[in-house]
Amino acid sequence: MQIFKNTPTFDFMAKRKIALAFSLVLIIASISSIAVKGLNFGLDFTGGTLIEVAYPQSADLNEIRQRLTTAGFGDAVVQNFGSSKDVLVRLAPRENTSSQSLGDKILSALKEDDAEVTMRRQEFVGPQVGDELRDDGGLAMLIALGFILIYVMARFEYRFALGSIAALIHDVIITIGVFSYFQFDFDLTVLAAVLAVIGYSLNDTIVVFDRIRENFRLMRKKEPGEIVNASLNQTLSRTMMTSVTTLIVVMAMFFLGGELIHAFSIALMIGILVGTYSSIYVASSMVITLKITAESMMPVKKEGEDQDDQYKEGQYIE
Amino acid sequence: MLNQYSSWKYVLLLVVLVVGSIYALPNIYGSDPAIQISATRNAVVDTQVESKALEVLKESKVTLRSSVLDSKGLLLRFEGVEQQLKAADGLRDALGENYTVALNLAPATPSWLRDMNALPMYLGLDLRGGLHFLMEVDTELVLRQAMESNANDIRGALRKKKIRYLAVRDNKEQVTAKFRTLELRDKAMSAVRSELNDLSLTDYEEAGAYYFSAVLKKTATILLKKSALQQNVTTLRNRVNELGVAEPVIQQQGDNRIVVQLPGIQDSARAKRILSATATLEFRLVDVNVSPQDALDGRIPPTARLYRDREGQPVVLKKRLIITGDRITNASSGFDSESGSPMVSINLDGAGARVMAQTTKKNLKKPMAVVFIEHKESSKMVNGKRERMTRKVEEVINVATIQGVFSKRFQITGLDDGNEARNLALLLRAGALAAPIRIIEERTIGPSLGADNIAKGLNSVVIGMVVVLFFMLFWYRGFGLVANIALSVNLVLIVAVLSMLQATLTLPGIAGIVLTVGMAVDANVLIFERIREEVKIGNTPQASIHAGYDKALSTIMDANITTLIAAVVLYIFGTGPIKGFAITLSIGIMTSMFTAIMGTRAIINLSIGGKKIKKLSI
Numbered sequence: 001m002q003i004f005k006n007t008p009t010f011d012f013m014a015k016r017k018i019a020l021a022f023s024l025v026l027i028i029a030s031i032s033s034i035a036v037k038g039l040n041f042g043l044d045f046t047g048g049t050l051i052e053v054a055y056p057q058s059a060d061l062n063e064i065r066q067r068l069t070t071a072g073f074g075d076a077v078v079q080n081f082g083s084s085k086d087v088l089v090r091l092a093p094r095e096n097t098s099s100q101s102l103g104d105k106i107l108s109a110l111k112e113d114d115a116e117v118t119m120r121r122q123e124f125v126g127p128q129v130g131d132e133l134r135d136d137g138g139l140a141m142l143i144a145l146g147f148i149l150i151y152v153m154a155r156f157e158y159r160f161a162l163g164s165i166a167a168l169i170h171d172v173i174i175t176i177g178v179f180s181y182f183q184f185d186f187d188l189t190v191l192a193a194v195l196a197v198i199g200y201s202l203n204d205t206i207v208v209f210d211r212i213r214e215n216f217r218l219m220r221k222k223e224p225g226e227i228v229n230a231s232l233n234q235t236l237s238r239t240m241m242t243s244v245t246t247l248i249v250v251m252a253m254f255f256l257g258g259e260l261i262h263a264f265s266i267a268l269m270i271g272i273l274v275g276t277y278s279s280i281y282v283a284s285s286m287v288i289t290l291k292i293t294a295e296s297m298m299p300v301k302k303e304g305e306d307q308d309d310q311y312k313e314g315q316y317i318e
Numbered sequence: 319m320l321n322q323y324s325s326w327k328y329v330l331l332l333v334v335l336v337v338g339s340i341y342a343l344p345n346i347y348g349s350d351p352a353i354q355i356s357a358t359r360n361a362v363v364d365t366q367v368e369s370k371a372l373e374v375l376k377e378s379k380v381t382l383r384s385s386v387l388d389s390k391g392l393l394l395r396f397e398g399v400e401q402q403l404k405a406a407d408g409l410r411d412a413l414g415e416n417y418t419v420a421l422n423l424a425p426a427t428p429s430w431l432r433d434m435n436a437l438p439m440y441l442g443l444d445l446r447g448g449l450h451f452l453m454e455v456d457t458e459l460v461l462r463q464a465m466e467s468n469a470n471d472i473r474g475a476l477r478k479k480k481i482r483y484l485a486v487r488d489n490k491e492q493v494t495a496k497f498r499t500l501e502l503r504d505k506a507m508s509a510v511r512s513e514l515n516d517l518s519l520t521d522y523e524e525a526g527a528y529y530f531s532a533v534l535k536k537t538a539t540i541l542l543k544k545s546a547l548q549q550n551v552t553t554l555r556n557r558v559n560e561l562g563v564a565e566p567v568i569q570q571q572g573d574n575r576i577v578v579q580l581p582g583i584q585d586s587a588r589a590k591r592i593l594s595a596t597a598t599l600e601f602r603l604v605d606v607n608v609s610p611q612d613a614l615d616g617r618i619p620p621t622a623r624l625y626r627d628r629e630g631q632p633v634v635l636k637k638r639l640i641i642t643g644d645r646i647t648n649a650s651s652g653f654d655s656e657s658g659s660p661m662v663s664i665n666l667d668g669a670g671a672r673v674m675a676q677t678t679k680k681n682l683k684k685p686m687a688v689v690f691i692e693h694k695e696s697s698k699m700v701n702g703k704r705e706r707m708t709r710k711v712e713e714v715i716n717v718a719t720i721q722g723v724f725s726k727r728f729q730i731t732g733l734d735d736g737n738e739a740r741n742l743a744l745l746l747r748a749g750a751l752a753a754p755i756r757i758i759e760e761r762t763i764g765p766s767l768g769a770d771n772i773a774k775g776l777n778s779v780v781i782g783m784v785v786v787l788f789f790m791l792f793w794y795r796g797f798g799l800v801a802n803i804a805l806s807v808n809l810v811l812i813v814a815v816l817s818m819l820q821a822t823l824t825l826p827g828i829a830g831i832v833l834t835v836g837m838a839v840d841a842n843v844l845i846f847e848r849i850r851e852e853v854k855i856g857n858t859p860q861a862s863i864h865a866g867y868d869k870a871l872s873t874i875m876d877a878n879i880t881t882l883i884a885a886v887v888l889y890i891f892g893t894g895p896i897k898g899f900a901i902t903l904s905i906g907i908m909t910s911m912f913t914a915i916m917g918t919r920a921i922i923n924l925s926i927g928g929k930k931i932k933k934l935s936i
Contacts, residue, residue, distance in 0.1 A: 002793075002850070006854070007851070007854070052767070054766065101587065101590075103586075103762070104586065104587050118764065118766065119584075119762070119764050120763075120764045120766060120767040121761070121762065121763050121764060121767050122586065122760075122761070122762035123760065123761045123762070124757070124759065124760040124761070125758075125759050125760075126452075126757075126758035126759055128758065129452065129758050129759045133893060136891055136892070136893065137891075137892070137896075139891055140887055140888060140890075140891035140892055140896075143887050143891060144883065144884045144887040144888065147883045147887060148880055148883055148884065151879065151880055151883060152880070155876055188893075188894065188895050188896060189826055189829075189895055189899075191896065192826055192829075192888065192892070192895060192896045192899045192900075195884060195887075195888050195896075196833060196884075196899070196903065198884050199880070199881035199884040199885065199903075200837070200881070202877075202880045202881065202884070203837070203840065203877040203878075203880065203881050206873070206876045206877045206880055207844065207873050207877055210872065210873040210876055210877075211873075214869075234851065235847075237847055238840075238843050238844055238847040241793065241839075241843045241847070242837075242839065242840040242843050244789070245786050245789060245790070245836050245839045245840075245843070246833070246836035246837060246839075246840075247836075248782060248785045248786055248789065248836065249778075249782035249783070249785075249786060249832050249833065249835050249836035250782075250832075250833070250836065251782075252778045252779075252781045252782030252785065252832065253778045253782065253829060253832050255778075256774060256777045256778040256781055257774050257775060257777075257778040257828075257829070257832075258770065258771060258774035258775075258825075260444075260771065260825055261825060261826070261829055264826070264829055265829075268833070
């Protein structure tokens with residue numbers, strides 16, 4: 001099976017301006033959502049107490065809320081988790097109580113109503129831990145971006161490095177923006193997913209860049225725009241294939257992996273879609289915008305160049 | 319042209335495949351619910367204990383799968399969790415205090431694999447259930463205590479050299495000593511310098527008196543904090559042993575934190591009580607020259623301090639400490655044979671025994687007090703910010719006349735009841751914490767959730783993988799099949815590496831594996847798309863294969879190395895779940911490069927690389 005019988009000839013770069021506008025709108029929307037609505041940080045980042053309990057039958061959330069209110073936990077957030085039998089109770093960090101024992105108190109309060117209820121999971125995160133995790137996570141992301149920038153600069157050229165970083169920032173902002181807009185739970189696993197998205201999107205971008213670099217050497221007389229277009233078309237079926245296979249496994253995680261990695265798989269799905277788009281329209285068009293030339297590509301020696309030419313070079317030899 | 323590999327590459331692949339399969343193998347055997355019996359103090363686990371245990375199990379009608387006695391103790395395997403729990407209750411009652419009976423999940427790995435050190439992956443708490451604590455150690459308090467004992471040492475040094483001082487006082491940061499004359503001060507400083515290396519001294523004058531102040535040197539401060547943390551780790555380890563946990567993790571994290579993981583434990587309240595209690599004892603002489611009433615009125619010499627006993631009655635004790643709780647090697651509870659009241663019998667180490675012997679000899683028939691010190695946590699609002707603090711609660715639990723000279727072994731009586739005696743003995747035995755700890759993060763995962771997580775994680779790996787395999791087969795036909803073989807081997811290798819490293823597999827770790835499956839395909843897709851291109855421009859099949867692999871290589875390298883950078887950074891800076899994800903992702907990237915490039919090439923070379931073929935199945 002093949003998607004394209006012949007190498008496609010889409011003129012990606014002609015729609016560069018439209019794509020740029022589209023990306024800008026998405027980014028502005030994301031940033032304003034993050035600014036206005038903020039993120040629905042999970043327990044990992046806010047601190048507090050959480051307890052997940054399982055009932056043998058469907059649980060009545062209102063009854064549970066009432067029971068908790070009489071027990072002095074009026075501020076508890078009660079929600080179903082995964083199924084109608086599983087219930088999640090969340091409490092904000094408290095003043096002057098050792099919040100560590102709050103989970104136990106909630107459990108015993110719930111047991112008064114229904115002795116069958118069982119504890120599935122209980123978490124307490126101190127407020128300073130939450131702050132630290134948030135800072136460390138942000139720091140990890142920045143450092144990862146920094147190292148990637150250096151690597152791409154060493155392997156390619158600064159314009160490519162800037163292009164790939166622009167694409168990464170684009171992907172991260174939009175992924176986080178979607179989480180903010182829909183107020184999905186943003187916990188540690190989502191942060192890990194965002195970092196995985198960086199890796200994935202970068203992977204995509206590098207493949208395209210590699211082709212662009214190769215084609216700059218093969219198609220010396222063409223315009224940069226044409227070369228980028230040709231490269232995108234040549235790698236298009238690979239881009240589609242990889243996105244599809246990765247999406248398949250992420251969907252498997254989303255539908256079968258259980259509630260705990262739901263948010264994680266959502267973040268990955270968004271990231272894969274945005275990452276695929278960005279390696280075409282953000283990274284590549286950035287390279288053109290920065291006025292890449294054939295000359296600037298020359299000093300980098302490509303592996304395999306000095307091997308004997310047993311096979312014909314690409315179709316663009318003139 | 320033909321596509322062939324030199325034979326060493328085939329051999330390498332074969333070796334990796336065989337070794338990988340062997341080390342991945344233990345994971346399919348699963349594990350048995352088991353009980354680990356180990357000795358606590360002077361007891362040993364021997365055949366006698368084994369036969370006693372077997373008898374108990376017979377009585378309670380529990381069916382045993384196997385029983386193995388080795389240097390670590392006795393390991394009993396059961397058919398199911400219910401049997402295991404039933405057996406544990408019976409065994410705890412029968413074996414008593416000298417043995418710990420811990421619930422465990424023992425890998426059911428056959429012995430020939432175990433002999434090769436092939437063990438299954440270590441499952442994280444989210445997959446097996448259990449308790450996780452992150453604790454913060456209050457190292458400030460250690461420094462404050464150090465200043466207190468430094469003040470004592472300075473007084474001692476001055477007395478030894480017979481240098482008269484007006485006052486030696488300590489506060490949180492420093493000790494100040496006051497002298498009448500300059501010479502005395504200078505003599506004192508050189509005396510202190512030669513005796514106490516950890517202090518740095520500064521002199522000054524004020525209102526006609528001569529002073530010096532002493533602060534801890536920076537290196538000493540660091541060392542002090544470090545050893546306090548170390549002692550806490552050791553103490554926690556002892557206490558965890560008292561709890562009876564099979565494979566606990568107790569690790570230092572950062573400057574002042576300790577992670578404690580207790581797989582299989584569900585009773586968080588009990589665990590916390592035992593882990594975070596900070597109790598220690600101090601033995602001090604009662605200052606009989608000062609009446610409690612004087613002390614209450616504020617007329618108290620600087621060498622004495624006012625304490626209160628359990629009823630709140632004042633007791634004046636000498637500031638000079640005899641010994642502290644860390645000299646205690648063993649403590650056990652019982653009832654006094656004469657009075658029948660609850661008591662704790664205490665054993666001291668050599669240094670403690672010497673000091674105790676000297677003190678009791680000099681102070682025969684004088685009263686000595688035992689001070690029980692607990693650190694309790696409280697928090698209050700300071701300038702709109704919540705500040706947590708630990709309060710030191712000191713209580714005189716016992717004042718007794720020294721009846722004879724004793725050193726190594728003695729008893730404390732005067733406790734409320736037997737229960738209290740038992741608790742006190744446990745805490746003393748487990749050792750005193752060098753500094754109070756505070757739980758700042760706690761996670762409990764119930765056993766049902768753990769089992770659920772494993773099942774769901776496995777499910778998503780299998781289903782995701784199968785769909786991808788079909789997809790690849792459909793898309794690339796013959797070459798798809800080759801890629802599928804590589805992908806399956808890749809999964810085996812990831813599991814093998816994780817098992818060899820004994821890395822902890824967590825739910826995010828499984829997510830990392832799933833993601834690797836998706837991304838591992840990428841290398842093959844890159845190669846195959848290249849081969850298709852080559853075919854399209856009219857190259858021969860063999861030349862196309864060669865060119866496809868060659869041209870895709872640098873792309874694959876670049877793409878994977880950048881992802882690897884991201885994964886490594888995640889590992890270094892991430893915590894908990896992020897780390898687990900980063901480990902499997904990085905391992906997956908490396909194994910997938912190996913299988914997707916070398917593995918597929920070897921299969922292709924072996925199958926069609928040596929033949930003249932007209933058309934590729936791609």
